[in-house]
Amino acid sequence: KAGVTQTPRYLIKTRGQQVTLSCSPISGHRSVSWYQQTPGQGLQFLFEYFSETQRNKGNFPGRFSGRQFSNSRSEMNVSTLELGDSALYLCASSPGADNYGYTFGSGTRLTVV
Amino acid sequence: KNEVEQSPQNLTAQEGEFITINCSYSVGISALHWLQQHPGGGIVSLFMLSSGKKKHGRLIATINIQEKHSSLHITASHPRDSAVYICAVFDGNQFYFGTGTSLTVIP
Numbered sequence: 001k002a003g004v005t006q007t008p009r010y011l012i013k014t015r016g017q018q019v020t021l022s023c024s025p026i027s028g029h030r031s032v033s034w035y036q037q038t039p040g041q042g043l044q045f046l047f048e049y050f051s052e053t054q055r056n057k058g059n060f061p062g063r064f065s066g067r068q069f070s071n072s073r074s075e076m077n078v079s080t081l082e083l084g085d086s087a088l089y090l091c092a093s094s095p096g097a098d099n100y101g102y103t104f105g106s107g108t109r110l111t112v113v
Numbered sequence: 114k115n116e117v118e119q120s121p122q123n124l125t126a127q128e129g130e131f132i133t134i135n136c137s138y139s140v141g142i143s144a145l146h147w148l149q150q151h152p153g154g155g156i157v158s159l160f161m162l163s164s165g166k167k168k169h170g171r172l173i174a175t176i177n178i179q180e181k182h183s184s185l186h187i188t189a190s191h192p193r194d195s196a197v198y199i200c201a202v203f204d205g206n207q208f209y210f211g212t213g214t215s216l217t218v219i220p
Contacts, residue, residue, distance in 0.1 A: 033208075037154075043199060045208035058207045088154050102146070104156040 025093030
């Protein structure tokens with residue numbers, strides 16, 4: 001079966017712009033979570049959606065937002081981009097609400113110039 | 114303040130060696146995950162633990178909830194095991210990640 005698909009793979013944006021990243025989970029998976037990875041801070045948890053509802057949230061400013069659609073696909077939006085937002089953004093899907101069986105996507109590498 | 118500490122940061126081993134990576138955490142958790150990340154960014158979830166021990170092939174993960182400590186063991190290491198291994202804990206609200214252990218297995 002198909003894995004977790006993230007699009008686009010690479011993205012270059014200008015400071016001040018906004019960006020939307022997409023994550024399509026494994027078929028049947030209802031939970032999608034998002035992570036930011038940078039060389040300096042490592043992996044950090046952004047948020048998690050389950051059945052179209054944000055269930056958990058990390059410590060990121062309100063410029064970072066997300067949503068999940070009825071087909072479980074999820075989008076993450078970052079507004080007013082800053083240079084420090086340059087990172088690898090990863091999403092992971094899991095079957096349900098039990099924090100188990102995560103499958104990660106390959107990530108979107110965002111560069112802010 | 115780091116909620117999750119891993120050791121060692123870097124590890125070089127000869128093929129066939131037994132490897133141990135350690136993870137200590139300071140928060141109350143509902144689950145602990147071990148992740149593997151290869152160069153290029155792809156992450157694979159190896160284990161989720163809430164108690165005891167799990168084994169998958171040459172990989173063994175253990176957790177001691179009272180001591181807030183987990184270990185990942187690799188038996189008969191192989192060059193294809195070369196990757197960054199990341200410990201992550203879930204406290205019921207969010208995930209916290211260790212900084213990772215970079216493992217290089219030399220043939």
